[in-house]
Amino acid sequence: MNNVSILSIDLAKNVFQLLGIDQSGKSCLSKRLSRAKLHEALFNLPACEVVMEACSSSHYWGRVCLSAGHQVHLIPAQHVTPFVRGNKNDKNDCMAIYEASRRPNIRFVPVKTEQQQAILILHRMRERALASRTACINQTRSLLLEFGIHIPKAYSIFKQNIHELLSESIQPVIRLMLLEVHEELEGYDKRIRLLDSLFRQSNAQNSSAGIMQSIPGVGPIIASAFSASIDKGQAFKCAKDFSVWLGLTPKQYASGEISRLSGITKRGDCYLRKQLIHGARTVVSHAHKKDDDLNRWITALKQRRGVNKAIVATAHRLARLMWILLQKNEFYRPMFNNTVEKHA
Incomplete structure (x- = not known):
C-alpha cells in the first residue's frame, strides 16, 4: 500500500471496493473492505489522492480522508458512467472513477462540512x-x-x-x-x-447568506440552501459555469453548420433551481413598480417574450449575479444607468 499514488473508492453501505494506482499509472492494490476496515485502511495509508463518486455518504468519507491527510476529489456521478467498461461490478466502477478523475475538464465537487x-x-x-x-x-x-x-x-x-x-x-x-x-x-x-x-x-x-439575501428575490430559504450547497461558489470558474450547473441555460444541438437552442437543460440540483425560479417569479411580478436597471430590463423582457420566459431569464440573471457578488464579497446595489440591457 506504500506505492499507492491515487486511491479510487467505490462507495456502498457496507462493503467498499478499493483500487490503488501507483505513480506509473499501474494498478498496485485491489481490495474489498468492510466499513470498519476502511476507516483503519485510510488512516494507515500514506498521504495520497483519493477519488470517489459524489453519491450518498461521499461527503462523510471525504471528511474522513481529509482528516487522515489525504487529498480528496469527488466526481459527479454522470461523469463517471461513460467510463464503465465491461460488466457492471465494483472493480469496473473503481476503474471508471479513476479514469474519470484523470480527465482534464472534470469539475470536482467540494467536500461539504x-x-x-x-x-x-x-x-x-x-x-x-x-x-x-x-x-x-x-x-x-x-x-x-x-x-x-x-x-x-x-x-x-x-x-x-x-x-x-x-x-x-x-x-x-x-x-x-x-x-x-x-x-x-x-x-x-x-x-x-x-x-x-x-x-x-x-x-x-453566514456572510455568504447575507450577501445573497441582498439580491432581489433571494430570501432566507434560498440564501440558506445556496450557501449550504455552494458556499462562496469556489467550485465554479465563472458565473456562466454556475448557471449551467443549475440547469438554467438552453439546450444546444449543434452539428456542422447547424446549431439549435431549445428549453433549459434542467441539470444540477432541482431544489436549488426551483427555489431560485420561485424567487425570480416574485421579482418579475413586482418589476413594474421599480425603476432601476434590473427591473426595467425585466419589464421590457416580459413585454417582449412573455411572463414565463422572463421568469426563467431572471432566475438565470440572479444566479450569475449571486456568483459575482460572492466572488467580490459585496452586497447588491441597484444600478440606475438609464439604459435597458438587451441581453439576459
Whole structure:
C-alpha cells in the first residue's frame, strides 16, 4: 500500500471496493473492505489522492480522508458512467472513477462540512413537511367533493373554509375529519415556522447568506440552501459555469453548420433551481413598480417574450449575479444607468 499514488473508492453501505494506482499509472492494490476496515485502511495509508463518486455518504468519507491527510476529489456521478467498461461490478466502477478523475475538464465537487449538510437536512425536512401538507389538503378537498363541498386550492382560503365548515351543522364523520385535518395542518405550520426560524439564525452567522439575501428575490430559504450547497461558489470558474450547473441555460444541438437552442437543460440540483425560479417569479411580478436597471430590463423582457420566459431569464440573471457578488464579497446595489440591457 506504500506505492499507492491515487486511491479510487467505490462507495456502498457496507462493503467498499478499493483500487490503488501507483505513480506509473499501474494498478498496485485491489481490495474489498468492510466499513470498519476502511476507516483503519485510510488512516494507515500514506498521504495520497483519493477519488470517489459524489453519491450518498461521499461527503462523510471525504471528511474522513481529509482528516487522515489525504487529498480528496469527488466526481459527479454522470461523469463517471461513460467510463464503465465491461460488466457492471465494483472493480469496473473503481476503474471508471479513476479514469474519470484523470480527465482534464472534470469539475470536482467540494467536500461539504457537517454544518452545510446539517442545513441541507433542514431543507429536506421542510420539503417533506410541505409535501405532506399538500397531500393532506388534496385528499381533504377530494373527499369533501363527494358531499358537494368545494374548497379552493389556496392554502389560506382552504383553512378559512375549514373554520367555516366546523361552525356549521355537518355530518359527525365530516366534522371528525375536519378536526383532524385542522390539527394536522397546525402541526405542519408549526414545524415549517420552526425550520424557517432556524434558517434565519444560520444565515445571521453566514456572510455568504447575507450577501445573497441582498439580491432581489433571494430570501432566507434560498440564501440558506445556496450557501449550504455552494458556499462562496469556489467550485465554479465563472458565473456562466454556475448557471449551467443549475440547469438554467438552453439546450444546444449543434452539428456542422447547424446549431439549435431549445428549453433549459434542467441539470444540477432541482431544489436549488426551483427555489431560485420561485424567487425570480416574485421579482418579475413586482418589476413594474421599480425603476432601476434590473427591473426595467425585466419589464421590457416580459413585454417582449412573455411572463414565463422572463421568469426563467431572471432566475438565470440572479444566479450569475449571486456568483459575482460572492466572488467580490459585496452586497447588491441597484444600478440606475438609464439604459435597458438587451441581453439576459
